[in-house]
Amino acid sequence: MLGGTEFVGRAVTEAALARGWEVTVFHRGRHAPPPGVAELLGDRTTEDGLAALAGDGEGSGAGYTWDLVVDTWSGAPSAVRDAARLLADRAARYAYVSSRSVYDYPTPAGLSEDGPLVAGASPDAGGDVSYPLAKRGGELAALDAFGDRALLARAGLILGPWENIGRLPWWLGRMARGGPVLAPGTPDLGLQYIDARDLANWLLDAAGSGLHGPYNLVSRPGHATMGQLLEACARVTGSDAELRWTPTERILAAGVEPWTDLPVWLPPGELYDTLHCGDVSKAYATGLRCRPVEETVADTWKWLEELGGVAPQRPDRPAVGLDPDVEAGLLAEGG
Secondary structure: OEOOOOHHHHHHHHHHHHOOOOOEEEEOOOOOOOOOOEEEEOOOOOOOOOHHHHOOOOOOOOOOOEEEEEEOOOOOHHHHHHHHHHHOOOEEEEEEEEEHHHEOOOOOOOOOOOOOEOOOOOOOOOOOOOHHHHHHHHHHHHHHHHHHHEEEEEEOEEEOOOOOOOHHHHHHHHHHHOOEEEEEOOOOOEEOEEEHHHHHHHHHHHHHOOOOEEEEEOOOOOOEEHHHHHHHHHHHHOOOOEEEEEOHHHHHHOOOOEEOOEEOOOOOOHHHHHHHOOOOHHHHHOOOOOOOHHHHHHHHHHHHHHOOOOOOOOOOOOOOOOOHHHHHHHHHHOO
16 A cells, blocks of 8 residues: 555555555555555655665565555645555556546536546656646556556545545534534435445445456445535534535625535536546446445544544645635525
8 A cells, every 4th residue: 555544545554454465565654554554664655765665775675576566646646656656566456546626627417437538648647737637647656557457536526534635524614513504505416425444445445356457436326415514524424514505606795615625516618527527437336335425424424533634734735624714604694
């Protein structure tokens, strides 16, 4: 596991350990890995950062071979290129957690894995690379080194325990504070997402079955609704939160940004179609199963409580959530 201490990487590591697999975690040492793994330290963004993985030095990965490598990297594609080339002869398969952002925007509703992709991504790209190009470049790097031994999991919105982006944790924290809560749009708006643990289980099953190539990896459209998500958040926190559903037009007129100020939520339109209306029939045909939203919410809240209510935050991602003063103003307008 390249990474393996936070969010999706942590979910994959935990799922593999639960199956009794032997897991090696290669990471920078900033967070403790789960107990029971073999640990290799290195920073793949630095010169000689893969030395431990290459088998250089005492206590390194010398002589190690693996049935599967899992990579969640979202930075410069050159890091995927270097790791994949290094491991091509020492690992049977390479699973790269990519993104549905690799499709050319706007992405029409119902787009399958055969849809047009972003252009210009290169596995040799270093430095600052936009997220869609970085993920596509990572795909190309994995394919270049592993060919039909590479599995590309094109995930969409990911939620669940260990989240370090802040989307579901923000909603849970807001509900925990109680009182009137701005709820965007209408409660029947369908959502498409995946619990990190369901992603992990599918990925391990798929790799074990020899699947390769790209798979859109999220729930079916409408697996849950915005209302079900927020009601579950209010319920598990045990607060007196009261949802106040507010018209989309009024929210947008106030300068509130969907997705960032109000995480998860997007009003109907091109971006909504891109993120909440993808075709996932291929993944479901191979065994993808997505748990109820209530379970994802309850388990995330339990995890947050164990942390004292404050979720970790990736340093390369901006914090999300609505300014309390803006929320108060919109709630006051609604009467």
